Every structure is written in C-alpha cells, then in structure tokens.
Amino acid sequence: MQALHIHAGPKALVHIREHGIQPEHIGVIPGAAGGPKGLILGALDRFIFGHWLTQSLQPVDLVGASIGAWRMATACLNNPVAAFERLERDYIHQHYEPLPGQKRVSAEQVSEAFGQSLQAFYGGRIGEVLSHPRYRLHIVTSHGRNVLHREHSVAMPLGYAGAFLSNAVHRRALGAWLERVVFSGQGAPLPFDATDFRTRMVNLNEDNFMPALQASCSIPFALKAVHDIPGAPKGAYWDGGITDYHLHLNWTARSQGADRALVLYPHFQQAVVPGWLDKALKWRHGATSFLDSTIVLAPNPEWVKTLPNGKLPDRQDFMTYDRDLAWRVKVWNAAARASQQLADEFAQWLNRPDPARIQPL
Secondary structure, eight states: OOOEEEEEOHHHHHHHHHHOOOGGGEEEEEEOOOGGGGGGGHHHHHHIIIIIGGGOOSOEEEEEETHHHHHHHHHTSSSHHHHHHHHHHHHHTOOOOOOTTOSSOOHHHHHHHHHHHHHHHHTTTHHHHHTOSSEEEEEEEEEEOGGGSSOOTTHHHHHHHHHHHHHHHOGGGGGGTEEEEEEEGGGOOOSEEGGGSOEEEEEOOTTTHHHHHHHHTOOBTTBOOEESOTTSOSSEEEOTTTTOSSOOOEEOOOSSSGGGOEEEEEOSSSOOOSOGGGTTOGGGOSOOGGGTTEEEEEEOHHHHTTSGGGSOOOTHHHHHHTTOHHHHHHHHHHHHHHTHHHHHHHHHHHHSOOGGGEEEO
16 A cells, blocks of 8 residues: 655646756755654654755755654754654653652653653754754744743633634634744744744754753643743743644745745645644645645555554553553554655655656645
C-alpha cells in the first residue's frame, strides 16, 4: 500500500510542472504542533535535513510550534540524522510516575522533567542551533493577555473558556486572550505575513532559547506556563500550537528569487488547522490562499490504519498505557519504524516528480 500522499497548493503545482522540484527551490519548512503524532515524521526529517537539503546552499526558514519547534531546532544541530534519532528515542521513552501520595502526575512535575530533558538535549549546543549557516529558526509561542497574563488556578480556566468562545466567533477575537510571539534567530524577518493575527517578534538568543522552546511545548493544564522569558514581553507563555496549531500562515518567504519560493511541509495529515481551538471547527480545516505555494507530505489515511491500533501515536496513549511504559514504547517504536516508508516514497518521487501523483490541498 502507498504510504505517502503528496498535496500541493495551485502555485506549488504549477511550479512542479514547469521546474520540477529541487532542494534549492525550498524557502520554508514548517513543523506543526501535535505531540506524539510528530513521531511519524522522523524518517522524513532525517532524509530531508540529513540528505536532500544538503545538496543546496540557500537559506531556509524553519518555523515550529510545540513538537514542531523541537523538531526544527533539532534540524539545526550538527549531524541532524543522529540528532533526530536521539529526539525520537528520547520522546518515545519519556515517562512520568506520580509522586508518593499522588494519583496523577502534576503539571509542575512534568514541566520540571521536560526542562531537564531539554537541558540534556541542547545543553552546550545552543550555539549550533543559533549559528547554523543556512537555517533560520523561528519558535512560535502563545503569550497570555488580560486574565491569562499570569498563570492562576482560577483565572486560567476562565480565561481559556473565554478564549474558546471568542475563537469560535472569529479567530482574530482569540487575540484578546492570547497573542502569537515568535522567537526568531539570526535577526531573520518572519517568513510570513503576520497581519492575520496579533503577533510580536522577539530575537532568539542563548538566554531565551531554552525557555522559549519549553514554552512552545507547554500544553495548558498539562504543563506549567513559562513566565517572563528574557527579552520578551512579561507574562505567561504556553504551547505555540494554541494560536498556531498547524501553522496555517500566509507564507511570504522568497529565498533568492521566485524559483525558490516553495514551502515544504512534512505533516501528519492533509488538513492544516489554524489553531488548537479550531480542531472541532471543521469549517476552518480547508486550504486557503495562504497555502498556495505549499507542498504537504502526509501519511495516507488508509496506510495509517495499518499501524498499531490503526492510528498515529497520540497523547491519549499516555493514558491508555498508563504505567505500562514497555508496551507504549513497543507500539510507538513500531509506528516510527513504519514511517521509513514515507521517506522512501518521497525519495523515489523526487527522482521523477510526477505531477499526476499530487493531490490538491
């Protein structure tokens, strides 16, 4: 069974028909939020960053939220293949035991453990990430406003309830509760038009790299917010996926000309959902003109049914397997191994990029 589906916006499809696709055509690579679902992209990440893109020289903007930010930061490390292998291994084996006398793991406990894991992963190597000769990293976070400006046991649930209701009326209304704050390395401008949503930009540096990355992965209520990140507006910062779940952004990057204007998007599904609060709002799941130059690489839904439990790894697995770490590790490892087929099929298609294989976004 074919594992990989290739979807493209209209401008991307015209580009492929006229020019084919070469690594030097890529200007942006986004990394979506989605927790364990990102494990299915490991083989694609290793192929794209470890082999294919190494054949070109142009700068590329890497934009990530949550697990996507962790993936994109990993791509900036020396020897990205080994780095992605470690990311996969570390993510699969993460496990949290409740403290004595507690029935469940607390948000404080998860945040502390996660911070330690980031320190172990990037400690002493932040310079590699921030000085990559080609990749310009952008970490997306969600910054609380008004009652969400600080994490509080009473105000926080009320604030997120208000955010949910406001977002259901209009996505821009979410900006009254949360704003997008992007931490960008090397003084790079944003590779997208940020007028769609309330946005701030902060310089990414050695002092704020760790807290920015942890904030981008800090799911509300599951982890603690990260407060007062150096160089950024004061307040609480949460998972970047809240404001930008799948980075459905108005991409504008043009690396050295119009022939290098494609957005290559390894994703775990076809739909590029704007914000986390839009997951249930199906009418916001369709493609827009923002994605006209985007190529989405996504697993075939029928192929996904052949994976363990007939689905991608997801956060529910933490509850399903509870303290049975060995069984969850076995299931997630099986899915990660199966993902090699996605990379193999993409490599084969690149040798002969047949437009007939492409489906519309």
